[in-house]
Amino acid sequence: MRYSAFTIFSQGLTGNRGWKELWRKPEPKPSYDVIVIGAGHGMAAGYYLAAKHGISNVAVLEKSWLGSGNTGRNTTIIRSNYMMPENQPFYEHSLKLWEGLEQELNFNAMVSQRGIVNLFHSDSQRDDFVRRGNVMLMSGADAELLDEAQLRRMCPYLDFDNARFPIRGGLLQRRGGTVRHDAVSWGYARAASKLGVDLIQNCEVTGFRIDKGRCVGVETTLGPIAAGRVVSCVAGSSSRVMKNAGITLPIESHVLQAFVSEGLKPCLPGVMTFGAGHFYISQSDKGGLVFGGGLDHYNSYAQRGNLPALEDVCEGAMAIMPMLGRARLLRMWGGVMDMSMDGSPIIDETPIAGLYFNGGWCYGGFKATPASGYCTAHLLATGEPHELAAGFRLDRFRRGQLIDEKGVGAQPNLH
């Protein structure tokens, strides 16, 4: 079924009885060409395998429900304001894929390029943002430096004269914005299923079948399944899953939380990030203010929120937008992040032939979903890394060739 204004109109005339389920619900086959573990980036990889490489004998195995991981838990921000030469073209490609995604998938993911502003609060921070903006412009992305007067006109509600963190301006990327996160999973699942990819929910991978140094399938809670190639895309569960293949990863798992207020009339036009603390905010189309901050700062697999992080994030909120103190908090939740040692991702084959790994997305992997799926599919289909992901190799930590976007060293909880 193709979605269109005509389909909505004709369904309306016939009592909305003709809508089809978004994806098939098949039983797992005994064997696949490719098994993808995890239905976040993994769902995108499944789609691109079928759509771009004609490989549709693929199963995406998800231990829970589609979108139950970080893909359905994030604060929905997309942008490409990266600076490192390995990151910038990759994230810019992802932004370009977002721009055409709804047409490609024939699914409304509410891609909204409402702009993102990173605030700066000092001369040295401004210089840093100028450098970042120049790198973005030179590699074909968009960036604008806003001075204080421009920002005052655009966002009069900010506390510019805050004694501790006066706001001096911001780096604006107009093409950045937000996307409805769970709709992305649904859109990829629907399109992939149509092309023959099997999405199997409630199917946890519990082990790998390894024969003579080659991965030939997986053990699951629904029984063993054979496969030509297997890729793990399980974010905060990466260490636990890959341990079953005897692989230790340069990744730590940390919790990141998000918060949403009661629905309010439109007051925030775009995404805003605080430059002197960890706080960022946007407003959802339902009116809720969606915001977040830093990690819990200790390792954990606990997918839940807690009050110390809430206090810390709300302090950041009050420092730049005192009006937020009058809003009531509706919900909060947590997701388990796969924090890599340099803050950048990994898309690579592992030392075990036929076993691939996608992870290390830290707290910025939602915006990467299209490019990550695209490059992972390329790697699985051709055996070669895609040029946009050529730096995201697993052995870069051994080679000392880190992609340290933030320049904080091997300190996962600071990236």
Ligand SMILES: Cc1cc2nc3c(=O)[nH]c(=O)nc-3n(C[C@H](O)[C@H](O)[C@H](O)COP(=O)(O)OP(=O)(O)OC[C@H]3O[C@@H](n4cnc5c(N)ncnc54)[C@H](O)[C@@H]3O)c2cc1C
């Ligand atoms: C609160 C919060 C806010 C964030 N905000 C942003 C943001 O604004 N912008 C941005 O770009 N990024 C953001 N992120 C980060 C982003 O959400 C993640 O980096 C990204 O979604 C990771 O995608 P993934 O597919 O790797 O992981 P996930 O979406 O977590 O998918 C992994 C899947 O694997 C499944 N799985 C795990 N173990 C197994 C197993 N053994 N067998 C089968 N399946 C398994 C899980 O159930 C899960 O569904 C945020 C994250 C959080 C938690």
